[in-house]
Each structure stands twice: as C-alpha cells, then as structure tokens.
Amino acid sequence: MSDRPAILVTGGAGYIGSHCCRALVAAGYHPVVYDNFSTGHPGFVTGSLVSGDLLDRATLAGAFTQHRIVAVMHFAAFSLVGESVVNPQKYYHNNVAGTLSLLDAMRGAGCSRLVFSSTGAVYGNADSKALPETYPCEPINPYGSSKWMIERILADYRGAYGLGSFCLRYFNASGADASGEIGELRENETHLIPRAMMALQGHVRDFAVFGDDYDTPDGTAIRDYIHVTDLAAAHVSALNLLMQGHRGGAFNLGTGSGFSVREILAAIVAETGRKVPHVVKPRRSGDPTYLVADPTAAREMLKFTPAHSDLPTIIRTAWAWHQKAHPLKADEPVPGKAKTSPAA
Numbered sequence: 001m002s003d004r005p006a007i008l009v010t011g012g013a014g015y016i017g018s019h020c021c022r023a024l025v026a027a028g029y030h031p032v033v034y035d036n037f038s039t040g041h042p043g044f045v046t047g048s049l050v051s052g053d054l055l056d057r058a059t060l061a062g063a064f065t066q067h068r069i070v071a072v073m074h075f076a077a078f079s080l081v082g083e084s085v086v087n088p089q090k091y092y093h094n095n096v097a098g099t100l101s102l103l104d105a106m107r108g109a110g111c112s113r114l115v116f117s118s119t120g121a122v123y124g125n126a127d128s129k130a131l132p133e134t135y136p137c138e139p140i141n142p143y144g145s146s147k148w149m150i151e152r153i154l155a156d157y158r159g160a161y162g163l164g165s166f167c168l169r170y171f172n173a174s175g176a177d178a179s180g181e182i183g184e185l186r187e188n189e190t191h192l193i194p195r196a197m198m199a200l201q202g203h204v205r206d207f208a209v210f211g212d213d214y215d216t217p218d219g220t221a222i223r224d225y226i227h228v229t230d231l232a233a234a235h236v237s238a239l240n241l242l243m244q245g246h247r248g249g250a251f252n253l254g255t256g257s258g259f260s261v262r263e264i265l266a267a268i269v270a271e272t273g274r275k276v277p278h279v280v281k282p283r284r285s286g287d288p289t290y291l292v293a294d295p296t297a298a299r300e301m302l303k304f305t306p307a308h309s310d311l312p313t314i315i316r317t318a319w320a321w322h323q324k325a326h327p328l329k330a331d332e333p334v335p336g337k338a339k340t341s342p343a344a
C-alpha cells in the first residue's frame, strides 16, 4: 500500500479519468482506479486497479476499506448525448443509480470528499452568451438531466451529511496528454474531433456535419473546447480544497470562447494540412445550438487558468494521439471489418 493519500477514481480507465490519474500522481496522491471497462481501457490505468461496477456494492465497499480512501473523483458514467435520447433508461440507471450506490459506499466508509464530473449539458439550450453557474439548469437531453439530478443530490448531501463535493461542469473535453500515451479512444466514437480525425485516417467513412441550419454565423453548432490536461489540473485544485475542509460547489470548466463545427474542421486543416471529407446531415437530436462557459468563478476559486486549450494545441495533441492509436493508413482495412474488393 502506498504512503500517499489514496483517491478512488471511478472511471479512471476512461479518457478524462486517466489524465486526472496522472495529474494526481504528479500532485503527490495515489490513484485507485475503479472501473468496469465498459468504455475504458486497461492500458490507461495509472496507480492501483479495482475492477468493478458502481452498482456492485460489495466490491465498492471493499475498495474503500482495502485502500483507505480519503476522497473520490467520480468520472464513471455514460455520456453520449444522442444515445441518451434514444435510451434514457441506460443513462438514469448507470449515472444516477450508480452515483447513489457510490454515495452509500462513501458514507459507509466515512469518506466525505467528492469531485464529480458534471457537464455544460446541464444548462440545456442557452442563448448566445457565455453561461455563468447562476444560469438556469434546464437540460434538454437525458444525459444532461442525469447529471443535473446528481448535482441536486450532492447539494442535499452537502447540507444533511456534511459530504463536501465539487461539481465540475466541463464543456467539451478535447486534446490528449503531451506524452502521446493516452487520449480519447472509444469503440463507437461519436465526438466531433476524434471522429473527424478517424475520417482523415479512413477509419470513419460517413463523417457528417450535423446541421448547418443553426442560428449561428456559419450555421453549425457552437461549443467551448477545453483541453483534458487543463481539466485534470482543475480536479487536483478542487481536491486540494476539499482536503483543506472546503465544502465545494458547482463550477464551469471551459475557456469562455466558442467554436463552430466548421471552425473546428478548419483548425484541423490548419494543423494537419488535410481536409476532412464530409457530408452535411440533419441536426442530431438533443444537440443545443450554443454552449459556452463563463469560467470566472473557477478562475477565482480553483485558480483555473487553461494553458493548453487553444485550438492549435488541442488539435495537435489529439492528432498525435490518433496517429498512434489508429496507425493504419487510409487505404488499409479497419480491424475487424471485412475488406471489400473494388470489383465487389
């Protein structure tokens, strides 16, 4: 067992959780990854590993006692907006019921510090201004609703049980670790930047811009892209505050600047020198027009100053990771897919 304070990192084998584990090590903590590998990767794990599901109460309770956990970072969730519209049960069950199970385990173990992965999707369809935390939370898809429900549960637990929690509302996580060893990698990737890069590599053949009839300057939807390394730094700051006795609250993690889908595609051309082949399809259901953070509160409370979230750095680190993760050339077959001959 490590002498360092042990932090349970649910979802630590996933994209954002794995980057946070590395930041935890750099800050003097010992991450204990708790993951069921539904979307995570064994090769991404840093620190100790407990394989288990959030809803497996016995394994969860065992992780707290075995590793003497002092705080939790809770990333484990399903997080695809479109899928949540089609299959809301999957989202409420895993995200809300899974979190209740985690909170029971924390209370059972006397652990009262939590950093929770919330999302800009709690705000729903905003107007075209950067959103402060006081903006009304009216999510427009089940994924955002599941996260907002958890935020409300955590507010009640803060008051009633003294469970301190930071709800960090990330906007669009992007980019990859400078080492090139970990990055965004999912079996059925739906996110804009990784899909566009997989299209460049020939692994995605049907890349589409979803909707060019939004009320935005170029007709495509606008998001606030925040580098995963900057997110990781903010998590360590929030954890340090909890360790000092802070009770927490909800904070936006974004840059305050929005970019449209077409601007992202232009940035990819600028960094890679290659155009992403695409068609335009109708809007994806559940997608808001505009989602940009006002990060003022996080700047003050968490000393949050994004250092890696300019578009060139986001695209450059993501592209370096994709070339390593999917090293095939465009004309080679995708693994697991039958090769079709030109005559077929």
Ligand SMILES: NC(=O)c1ccc[n+]([C@@H]2O[C@H](COP(=O)([O-])OP(=O)(O)OC[C@H]3O[C@@H](n4cnc5c(N)ncnc54)[C@H](O)[C@@H]3O)[C@@H](O)[C@H]2O)c1
Residues within 6 Å of the ligand: 010, 011, 012, 013, 014, 015, 016, 017, 034, 035, 036, 037, 038, 039, 040, 041, 052, 053, 054, 055, 074, 075, 076, 077, 078, 079, 094, 098, 117, 118, 119, 120, 169, 170, 171, 172, 173, 174
């Ligand atoms: N990626 C984004 O842009 C973004 C933006 C805002 C918020 N978030 C939130 O950040 C968190 C991490 O997102 P990510 O992009 O790294 O996703 P991810 O899918 O890469 O990681 C999620 C991890 O949680 C694990 N997991 C899921 N359900 C589990 C369960 N029941 N028990 C144990 N492990 C489980 C998965 O195996 C995976 O390793 C999520 O809560 C997500 O909602 C992500």
Ligand SMILES: O=c1ccn([C@@H]2O[C@H](COP(=O)(O)OP(=O)(O)O[C@H]3O[C@H](CO)[C@H](O)[C@H](O)[C@H]3O)[C@@H](O)[C@H]2O)c(=O)[nH]1
Residues within 6 Å of the ligand: 079, 080, 081, 118, 119, 120, 121, 170, 171, 172, 173, 190, 191, 192, 193, 195, 196, 207, 208, 209, 210, 211, 221, 222, 223, 261, 284, 287, 291
């Ligand atoms: O192939 C694609 C994929 C996406 N998009 C568009 O690109 C934008 C960004 O879409 P992503 O799927 O990359 O990300 P989302 O904004 O849907 O959601 C992400 O950011 C949200 C917060 O802003 C949530 O937290 C969520 O977990 C996270 O997946 C959207 O307008 C989407 O319609 C395309 O045009 N084509």
